Amino acid sequence: MEQNYKALADKYNVPVPRYTSYPTMPYWDPNTFNRQSWEDSVRFSFTESNAVSGISVYIHLPFCESLCTxxxxxxxxTKNHGVExxxxxxxxxxxxxYLQIFAGTPxxxxxxxxxxxxxFFSPQNLRLLISGILKDACVHPxxxxxxxxxxxxxxxxxxQVLFDLGFRRLSLGIQDFDPRVxxxxxRHQSVEQVQTVTTQARGIGYTSINYDLIYGLPHQNLEGLINTMNIVAGLRPDRIAFYSYAHVPWIKPGQRRFTEADLPNPEQKGKLQEAGRILLLSYxxxxxGMDHFALxxxxxxxxxxxxRLHRNFMGYTEQHTQLLVGLGVSSISDSWYAFAQNVKTLEEYLLQVNQGELPVFKGHGLSDEDLQIRRHILDIMCKQRTYWDAELMACVLPEVLKRLxxxxxxxxxxxxxxGLQVTETGKRFLRNICLCFDARLWADKPATQLFSMAI
Incomplete structure (x- = not known):
């Protein structure tokens, strides 16, 4: 790593949110949320924005045949496909x-x-699912x-089935091609399998293929990462998400298959990130934005x-809708004025939905201050700049400026x-810059680690 960047990486490698939302989930206020307020917020947002920009829909399909640790x-x-x-x-x-709440065609x-x-789902069942969603909706041009x-x-x-239903973008989870990793x-997939799916998708007509790659995984080293990157360069996906492994075994017990001793240390992880970034730019x-690369x-x-770049719970997107509806267990929805998350266990989800209830169990209604800060964080994450009106920001601006x-x-x-403009160096520290605006976190600093490290 270049010496100045190494010093900055050491300084700013602290636990910090990824800012797919503001406020971040640990700071959602339960006193601002209930099922009725959520339904009212969805109805208002739908009425305000559906005809202008449409809506986004995320569907969480939780099943896997094996656990990626x-x-x-x-x-x-599960290996029981009867759950589909x-x-x-x-x-x-x-x-x-949700269609009843909308009282109109989405x-x-x-x-x-x-x-x-x-x-995991069969092509036939995916057709059943998507056809069921689309039959009562219009598709935006x-x-x-x-x-x-x-x-x-x-x-x-x-x-082919998903292409016929309108899908044009495919994201393949690669992570690393090193057999030890x-x-x-x-997580096992061969280069041949990835190449086959990529070639078939392009032959069918998919216009954008993304590969997910992770740095900081157990047993990962520079030689293996460079080899993975060279293979990826030969397959030439249109987009690449190259992001940091988040080690949170207290939340995800599967990560206890390995220990911190198996992970690259902070200096090694920084070198992996920088080497991968330089290689991708050279290709x-x-x-x-953050962690994403595109041709x-x-x-x-x-x-x-x-x-036009936007960021929501699904990551970066070129589509900007005010209302995002999350369907399925643990999915998160965003009406712009409020957030809501579905229950996290499959049994609870099935029970509540089959009883005719929206399966939301927690959320947050955004205050005027939340909405202002959210805009600034989104602008930094997507545009690397933001502007403010001193009068509107009077309640938080002095503290923000001091932290900046x-x-x-x-x-x-x-x-x-x-306002502010992010520098070329600063683009690698977007999370740290956004942290300066996070009024809720600064007002109630966590006593334990809630977030992954910045690098």
Missing amino acids: YCGCNTRI EPYIAAVLKEWAL VIRELHLGGGTPT SAEFSFEAHPANTTTDHL QFIIN GYQEI PADELFAAERDG EPLEADGLVYLSDH
């Missing part, structure tokens, strides 16, 4: 409950299948449908160039009377 997602491990149809029926019932602009392993897939179980039928994280990828021909690059001063001294931001 690095995984931080909500999953249910009852779960789909419940998701469609939940969707029907215009779907963004639809994403996440997991778990969406390709600029809609983007995407899904996550495991290279080892994604078939040509999966690709794959063994300890229990012609452009850095997008210049990909729509994600165009979205950042044109100032050391970052300006370290060359991470340029400050003016009315």
